[in-house]
Amino acid sequence: MPFGLVVRFTTRDASAAAGFDRLVAETLEEIRSREPGTLVYVSHVPEGEPNVRVFYELYEDREAFDRHEEQLHVKRFLAEREQFLTDTEVTFLNEVAGKRPVSARER
Template identity: 60%
Template sequence: MASGYALVVRFTLRDTSAAQQFDNLVAQTIEGIRTEPDTLVYAVHTPTDEPLTRVFYELYADRDAFLAHEDQAHTRHFLAAREEFLSNVDVTFLNELEALSKRPGTEQA
């Protein structure tokens, strides 16, 4: 049975200055995201040997949780402010086939 609503977003940044400013924007935005009860995972990565790329993995309790996230002031600010730093963005929505969670409280006997 599938659970959650997930997406992967790949951002390509214009240059190193834009990357630094983007990272600062992300840090500010994540502070607001921490208060969202149904945002389960919001992870930001930099691929090895791709210093101008950021990959976000986002997992929400369900589609309504994702829509609530998109409607938050901190998210709307991020979506508007990020544009000046980007040369490309690619979004992939995911269907869950299998999952393993080792978060505390999720172990099975």
């Protein structure tokens, strides 16, 4: 069963938002090349909230998420992000219905 989450990050200011975005870009390079079970990993800026980032993450299943969390690049991201942030809110999601990317297992 696919597993997802939404994370809302609030950065200290514009400079912190820029630093956070650089860290995200570096982390995404590793996610793209090393995590086949990570189906979607996208950072958004909500309209009118330039210092907020909202992540949407979708994994093949809970085990793929757990593997994601164990990666060195993710551990680095989790440690280094704190210097940029004032708040983090996480919502875990269990899929009910919808259209989503096809996982490697479903091909």
